[in-house]
Amino acid sequence: MPHPSDMSEPSVPVVGVPVFDLSLLDAVEWLRGLQNESVDLLVTDPAYESLEKHRAVGTTTRLKHSKASSNDWFTVFPNSRFAELFAEAFRVLRPDTHFYLFCDAETMFIAKPEAEKAGFRFWKPLVWDKRTIGMGYHYRARYEFILFFEKGKRRLNDLGVADIIAVPRIHGGYPAEKPVAVSEVLVRQSSSAGELVADPFMGSGSVGVAALRLGRRFAGTDLNPQAVRIASDRLREFGAGREPDGLPPAPQPGLLELTDSPVSEPTL
Numbered sequence: 676m677p678h679p680s681d682m683s684e685p686s687v688p689v690v691g692v693p694v695f696d697l698s699l700l701d702a703v704e705w706l707r708g709l710q711n712e713s714v715d716l717l718v719t720d721p722a723y724e725s726l727e728k729h730r731a732v733g734t735t736t737r738l739k740h741s742k743a744s745s746n747d748w749f750t751v752f753p754n755s756r757f758a759e760l761f762a763e764a765f766r767v768l769r770p771d772t773h774f775y776l777f778c779d780a781e782t783m784f785i786a787k788p789e790a791e792k793a794g795f796r797f798w799k800p801l802v803w804d805k806r807t808i809g810m811g812y813h814y815r816a817r818y819e820f821i822l823f824f825e826k827g828k829r830r831l832n833d834l835g836v837a838d839i840i841a842v843p844r845i846h847g848g849y850p851a852e853k854p855v856a857v858s859e860v861l862v863r864q865s866s867s868a869g870e871l872v873a874d875p876f877m878g879s880g881s882v883g884v885a886a887l888r889l890g891r892r893f894a895g896t897d898l899n900p901q902a903v904r905i906a907s908d909r910l911r912e913f914g915a916g917r918e919p920d921g922l923p924p925a926p927q928p929g930l931l932e933l934t935d936s937p938v939s940e941p942t943l
């Protein structure tokens with residue numbers, strides 16, 4: 676069965692070639708296994724430490740008790756690891772490429788200088804406008820940032836695209852799942868057909884779906900075996916690919932649980 680958020684979208688048929696390659700590894704460990712300058716575009720959405728802070732101060736009571744909430748589900752990636760993450764991201768990207776980082780307003784001020792230290796040029800935050808308000812008590816949340824970085828110099832494919840991407844949020848999907856349509860804008864702008872798009876925190880694989888729909892290849896990892904299962908099931912709709920051994924069956928929506936991660940070898 677296609678993932679619910681993929682069903683209304685056309686697919687790009689790719690026959691016979693592995694078009695995706697998934698791992699069940701820590702993001703940095705996985706990036707370390709990739710060759711220098713082997714990736715054409717990085718789009719990613721880490722599980723930020725700020726999630727823990729919101730939980731600790733009790734502003735997210737509704738999230739705390741929800742089975743499908745990201746607080747029940749995510750292993751958080753600490754801010755103290757940004758330096759190693761961005762150093763590896765910079766190393767694996769080819770010269771003249773782009774890097775997009777989904778980011779909340781708080782983490783943006785920490786992530787931006789760390790990525791610049793690794794060598795990236797920061798252009799601007801793009802805004803994902805979710806079209807409807809969400810949680811919070813002060814100016815309820817309706818947007819997320821997507822930090823736009825560059826390694827070397829690459830021209831966007833369409834200079835007429837706005838810096839606000841308005842796409843409704845996903846309801847009832849993977850926790851913190853991003854709409855494929857948002858990643859499609861980024862993939863279309865910053866890569867060409869046949870190029871390799873990577874996501875080291877892939878969750879349900881929305882970046883991968885965008886990449887394959889647009890005729891790119893995809894490589895991704897996540898620490899959570901259920902995330903890798905969901906991503907693999909979605910991506911197989913577009914062609915053959917590699918997934919790690921021993922993945923669990925797909926979880927029922929709303930019954931996602933935090934699990935320890937077994938380890939697999941990177942295959943790219």
Ligand SMILES: C[S@@+](CC[C@H](N)C(=O)[O-])C[C@H]1O[C@@H](n2cnc3c(N)ncnc32)[C@H](O)[C@@H]1O
Nearest residue numbers: 701702720722851852853876878879881897898
């Ligand atoms: C915000 S979610 C990504 C959601 C994804 N963009 C989507 O559309 O479904 C962040 C993901 O990072 C994963 N994660 C947390 N720490 C990680 C780590 N050290 N390495 C790899 N993945 C990690 C979590 O399991 C979670 O699936």
